[in-house]
Amino acid sequence: MCMAIQPLAEVFGFPIDNLGKEATRYRNNRLCPFGNKVPNCTKDKADNPLGVCSIFHDDQIVVTCPVRFREHWLIAEDAARLLFPEEAQWTTLTEVRLNDKYGKSAGNIDVVLVSYDRHGRIIDFGALEIQGVYISGNVRTPFEYYMANPSQRSQMDWRGKANYPRPDYLSSSRKRLAPQLMFKGGILNAWKKKIVVALNRGFYETLPSFQEVDTSEADLAWLVYDLKLDAEENRYRLERHNTIYTSFNKSLPRITIPEPGDVQEFLDDLQAKTDEKLDEGHPPDTKTIESPF
Numbered sequence: 001m002c003m004a005i006q007p008l009a010e011v012f013g014f015p016i017d018n019l020g021k022e023a024t025r026y027r028n029n030r031l032c033p034f035g036n037k038v039p040n041c042t043k044d045k046a047d048n049p050l051g052v053c054s055i056f057h058d059d060q061i062v063v064t065c066p067v068r069f070r071e072h073w074l075i076a077e078d079a080a081r082l083l084f085p086e087e088a089q090w091t092t093l094t095e096v097r098l099n100d101k102y103g104k105s106a107g108n109i110d111v112v113l114v115s116y117d118r119h120g121r122i123i124d125f126g127a128l129e130i131q132g133v134y135i136s137g138n139v140r141t142p143f144e145y146y147m148a149n150p151s152q153r154s155q156m157d158w159r160g161k162a163n164y165p166r167p168d169y170l171s172s173s174r175k176r177l178a179p180q181l182m183f184k185g186g187i188l189n190a191w192k193k194k195i196v197v198a199l200n201r202g203f204y205e206t207l208p209s210f211q212e213v214d215t216s217e218a219d220l221a222w223l224v225y226d227l228k229l230d231a232e233e234n235r236y237r238l239e240r241h242n243t244i245y246t247s248f249n250k251s252l253p254r255i256t257i258p259e260p261g262d263v264q265e266f267l268d269d270l271q272a273k274t275d276e277k278l279d280e281g282h283p284p285d286t287k288t289i290e291s292p293f
Contacts, residue, residue, distance in 0.1 A: 218245035
């Protein structure tokens with residue numbers, strides 16, 4: 001894949017240079033082709049949605065909208081294969097509230113997969129969490145510029161623009177992934193229920209390395225996906241790149257506890273700041289306590 005000259009990989013489900021009838025219909029009506037809760041895209045604002053599904057970054061495509069992962073519900077099929085026996089009957093429930101012991105919400109589980117018997121009684125269940133990537137910079141400006149005239153701006157050059165959008169992997173892991181695994185994952189793990197996380201390959205590659213375990217021992221699995229261009233239809237297709245099997249209790253500290261750097265580097269920085277302050281003629285802010293006698 002060549003380096004992109006603008007950040008928008010998909011808008012309302014299609015590459016921006018796809019000017020065909022179907023792509024135009026989805027853009028004109030602000031529709032979502034990936035199974036949103038309503039036919040329209042609702043990202044950011046329901047009345048003026050930010051219809052960017054994915055962006056270019058370096059030589060990769062980064063999925064920024066969690067709904068994008070629902071293409072043909074491949075993620076549910078892949079998760080069910082990990083959670084249940086091959087012959088199991090299963091279905092999905094979305095946005096299921098999870099409470100702690102005291103009735104306080106630990107958040108909504110993106111997708112709960114349940115297996116059931118021929119009478120419809122639940123046999124087992126597991127959780128599927130879907131992780132998009134936060135964006136730093138401004139993606140709405142190039143989006144709105146493109147949407148004002150797609151046919152004339154499908155080859156736009158956005159290089160050198162202020163606040164050029166790029167993935168914020170650090171915030172995505174620390175502000176979203178880690179808290180979800182701590183709170184929702186902690187409850188599910190205590191119940192001895194398996195958790196599957198679906199995410200983009202670029203995002204996964206920024207995470208700490210995990211110790212892999214045998215599939216029979218895994219209670220936390222990572223479904224890693226890519227978007228591949230279907231040149232004939234000029235559309236990107238979701239494809240599973242890899243599956244990594246891990247242990248919840250061994251993986252969680254790798255995400256939530258940062259690896260410490262060299263303390264000497266921190267001391268050197270403190271020394272430099274102290275020297276700078278003293279050189280400016282500002283002694284440390286200390287006060288002499290007057291004798292009360």
